[in-house]
Amino acid sequence: MPTSDPDGSATDLLEALAAAVAGRVLTDPASTEAYRRDQCLVADAGRPLAVVRAAGVDDVVAVLRLADEHRVPVVTRGAGSGLAGAANAVDDGLVLDVSGLDALSVDPVARTATVGPGVVNLDLDTAARAHGLFYAPDPGSRAYSSIGGNLATNAGGMCCAKYGVTADHALALTVVLPGGEVVRTGRTTRKDVVGLDLTRLLVGSEGTLGVVVEATVRLLPVPARTATAVLTFRDAAAAVDAVLAIGTVTTPSAVELMDATTVRAVNAMTRMGLDETPTLLVQCDGSDAAAEIAAVAALAQRHGALEVLHSDDEEEGRALMEARRVALTALERQGTVLLDDVCVPVHRLPELLGAIETAARAHGVLVGTFGHAADGNLHPTIVFDPASPGAAEAARACFDAIVDAALALDGTVSGEHGVGVLKAPYVARQVGAAEQALMRRVRAAFDPHGIMNPGRGY
Amino acid sequence: MPTSDPDGSATDLLEALAAAVAGRVLTDPASTEAYRRDQCLVADAGRPLAVVRAAGVDDVVAVLRLADEHRVPVVTRGAGSGLAGAANAVDDGLVLDVSGLDALSVDPVARTATVGPGVVNLDLDTAARAHGLFYAPDPGSRAYSSIGGNLATNAGGMCCAKYGVTADHALALTVVLPGGEVVRTGRTTRKDVVGLDLTRLLVGSEGTLGVVVEATVRLLPVPARTATAVLTFRDAAAAVDAVLAIGTVTTPSAVELMDATTVRAVNAMTRMGLDETPTLLVQCDGSDAAAEIAAVAALAQRHGALEVLHSDDEEEGRALMEARRVALTALERQGTVLLDDVCVPVHRLPELLGAIETAARAHGVLVGTFGHAADGNLHPTIVFDPASPGAAEAARACFDAIVDAALALDGTVSGEHGVGVLKAPYVARQVGAAEQALMRRVRAAFDPHGIMNPGRGY
Structure with missing residues (x-):
């Protein structure tokens, strides 16, 4: 039974749900607790009226029919691995778990x-x-x-x-x-x-x-072959310069950047013993992958790479990419992290990297930056100790400064993680009032009663 | 002055337009005639109230403000090269010519x-x-x-x-x-x-x-190099088989198909002396283009190509592609054409090609088919003599049969030309009622009074 239900409408909804989706409705707070949040720990999460674990399309239809009739918010949830709180529960709403639809x-x-x-x-x-x-x-x-x-x-x-x-x-x-x-x-x-x-x-x-x-x-x-290069640079600007040059001769299947802070964190966790300097990991695939990666390596050398290592062995390639794959985990070992996801036009990456350093210094926090350099999409990761007074506030202020810097560089608040709850306050800095109103009219064309993930997104 | 304007609202609109967009409003039928149609000669076109030749954004704003106030339809027009009548004038509406916005x-x-x-x-x-x-x-x-x-x-x-x-x-x-x-x-x-x-x-x-x-x-x-292959096949099914195989080893920058009827038309116009059999024209680009095209040629040979010719010379490549470039013009020389634009999943191309042949025979018309094979996007082109009794009806019936065949193969009514006026009657065969209603709600979120290209599209 919901705790506050003056007109009994929540009770009505729960009864209708129990009839429509028998056995798959959770209301006990001990059971629903696990469905309140995604992986964004810093975003608010509400207490849902119920969680419905859909077993098929009919269950989804029943939930959206009943929720719409009762004007009750619905938050859809899959694996719960989101990084912006978009799947966080809304107070007195439903959480619709679709992880069971796995055909x-x-x-x-x-x-x-x-x-x-x-x-x-x-x-x-x-x-x-x-x-x-x-x-x-x-x-x-x-x-x-x-x-x-x-x-x-x-x-x-x-x-x-x-x-x-x-x-x-x-x-x-x-x-x-x-x-x-x-x-x-x-x-x-x-x-x-x-x-x-x-x-x-x-x-x-x-x-x-x-x-x-x-x-x-x-x-x-599946591409016939994959080849991989590790390239280190004196500074991040030189690395980005190489990224731009590489883009004129080939389209690699990955161009990943790690800054010195991230490399240091990876070394601390893995003892990989990497040079603690800005590093690019580049992969090419296709029948000509080996020649392409050799061309990438040569070009990087002409653009001031300090160390150049490349291989057309698949296993060795996987090993070389491992440093990037563990980057976030390595930074998480250093403290609580606030992971950002800004994206700028590629040629503005040096300015963004500079702004990130400035923000880190100004707010006295550690920021490890890694990400998808060829897309201009970086994940500056603010590491802080939540037990230290003022650290959480400093982290958030730094996060804010980085988002503003990205916007000032014609960038976006989110490249691939989404707005969710975490970045909802920033949307109006990127999307104009007329444009947001238009988006909301389109949204209303789908959802006239505003029950789908209210307050999230745009 | 509009011919029928009982309440004077058209006169009001024209006066307001003349004030807002002075000197760029055409109302004389002799002047507006050239703005009534795009290149789709078989689609209906109305008689516009006026044509506005916009010189800048302010003119567009003025037209859309006034047209919305007066609830008068607006058809936007650029070069007028559309192939589905989407830019054809609506009776008593405005044609908004934006070709002058050419910064x-x-x-x-x-x-x-x-x-x-x-x-x-x-x-x-x-x-x-x-x-x-x-x-x-x-x-x-x-x-x-x-x-x-x-x-x-x-x-x-x-x-x-x-x-x-x-x-x-x-x-x-x-x-x-x-x-x-x-x-x-x-x-x-x-x-x-x-x-x-x-x-x-x-x-x-x-x-x-x-x-x-x-x-x-x-x-x-710009890719460093381009290389080109011409491949001929016994029948179109063999050509498509080769297209599917090529897609597993490389991604060419063009994979164009011409059927025997199209090749014959090209020969008749150009004396190129091509083999009058289904033909693929393939281009690869990038630093490895020559090796890629050689691999394509070798693969085509293993898939039953009759003749294989390839070149990594840019000029020669352009010459080889010329046959495809003139295909439509060559077919137009044979009569009036009704150009289609269906698209199916690539592996269903042999069935589509079979259905096109069947339709051509059933309706006693000539159909030359060419198009973008790697996309499954073909342009079956029905050639007919409008002076011959029943020929236009037979052409339209064949067109209809081809569209239905594409839909039966999980295809689409239009791959790249659009719906416009020509294909509006077919939309309901592809898009369900609920889906069309949803599209119209979204449309209304942009255009609540329904003035933009009414009756066109979806």
Whole structure:
């Protein structure tokens, strides 16, 4: 029973839910506690009226029909691996857990996969690889994040330099709208200009328009070869200069940057013994990967690289990329982290890196920066000790300064993590009033009663 | 003066327009006649109340403010090279000609260009090439079609196999909404998940949401080399089999198919003396283009190619591609053409090609088919003699049968030309009632009074 329910409407809703989705409604706070938050620990989370663990599309339809009738907020949740609080519960709302919608089928002839939102990214990729295909979008969370959340945040990863973001691989969606109507968007063709591109509109909408219950995604043939280079530089500006030069001769499948602070953290955790200086990790793939990586290495040398190491051995490549893969974990060992996700035009990265250093100094906090250099998408990671007086405030002030710096460089508040709760206060700094009003009118076209993830996003 | 204007509202609008956009309003039918149609000769076109030749953003704002106040339809028009009648005039509406908004600037450091909608695609590309960059989207009309129309139809071209469609290169838009409000969408960063992706929503919306008055597009470094192959096959199914195989080893920058009828038409016009059998034209680009095209040729041979010719000479490559470039012109020499634009999943191309042949035989018409094989996007072109009794009806019936065949193969009614007037009757065969209603609610969020290109699109 809800604690405050003067008109009994919450009780009515819970009874209707219990009838429609028997056995899959949790209301006991001890059970719902685990569904209150995603991985963004610094964002507020409410106390939900109930959690519904959907077992199929019918459950999603029932929840969205009843919630709409009762005007009760719905927060959709998959693996709970989000980094902006978009899946955090709303007080007295419902949490709709779609992790149980995990059907997965691969069509190797069409080179597509059709998946439920609860399918884990890596499981999709593994299933594709059994057919010589792969699923390109590779967020750092791919071992545990699910496709529903990847779609909700238009997740990126290392692959984007060459393969683009999740939206570039989402072909068709089945979506339940508030009220319970089921619509299908998109087409499995490579081109389609019939009507509005609702698929693209839904991807990245962070649960504000409807609930994806099935997605058909594009798979690509696994590249014949992969080759990898590690390049170190005197300073981050020199590294970015090399990134820009590399982009004129080839399109690597990954161009990852780690600053000296991040490398130091990795060394402290792994004893990898890396040079503690700004480092680029570059991968090329395809039949010509070895020649491409050699060209990258040569170019880097001409652009002032201190050390250049490259290999066309797959295993060695994986080992070289490992430093980047553990970067966040290594920084998390140093304290509580506040992970940012700003993105600027690539040629403005040196200015952003400078602004990050300035902000770190001004607020007396440690910031380790790593990220997807070829996309201009960095994850400045503020490390602080929450027990130290004023440290949390200093961290937040530094975070704020970094976001403002990105905006001043024509950048965006979020490249791939989404707005959620964490960045909702910053949206108005990036999106004008007229544009936000337009977005909200579009939102209302999907969700007239405003029940989907209210207060989040835009 | 409008011919029928019982309540004088049209007269009021014309007076207000004349005051706001002095000297750029045409009402004389002799002058407006040239603005009634795009290049789709078989679609209906109305008689406009007036044509406004906008000289700047203020003119567009004035037109959309006044038209919205008076509830008068607005059809936006650029170069008038559309192939679906989307820019055809509406009776008693306004035609808004934005071809005069043709400012163009290239930012070589950011690798972007900012253009007015009236800038011709090829002019943009030429300006980019002066900086070692290029603008990838290359519709067949690129020598005369303008960016506004390219955006409105999400135009494709030969490049899409590797580089995607117009939407993949449109970063940010400035758009005037019905009522005259100006909004800016998108970001020049490579990633952005802040709010809804209004840029993607606007691209391909065929003038139904607003008027793009400025676009910032992505430019890419010009590839170091291009190499070209001509491959002939016993039948179209064998050619498609080769296309699928090629896609597993490389991503060519063009994979164009011509059927025997098209090749015959090209021979008749040019005396190129090509083998009159299904033919693929493949281009690869990048530093490894020569090796890639050699691999393509070898693979084609293993997949039953009859003749294989390849070259890594740029000039020779251009000459080899010429046959494809003149295909439509060559077919137009044989009679009046009804050009289709269907797109299916690539592996279903053999079935589509079979259905096209069946339809041609059933309706006793000549169909030459060419198009973008790697995208599954074909342009079956029905050639008929309008003076011959029943020929126009047979052509339309064949067109209808081809569209239905594409839909039965999970295809789309239009891959890159758009719906416009020509294909509006087919939309309901592809898009469900709930989905169309949703699109219209989104449309109303932009255009509450329904003045933008009414009756067109979806």
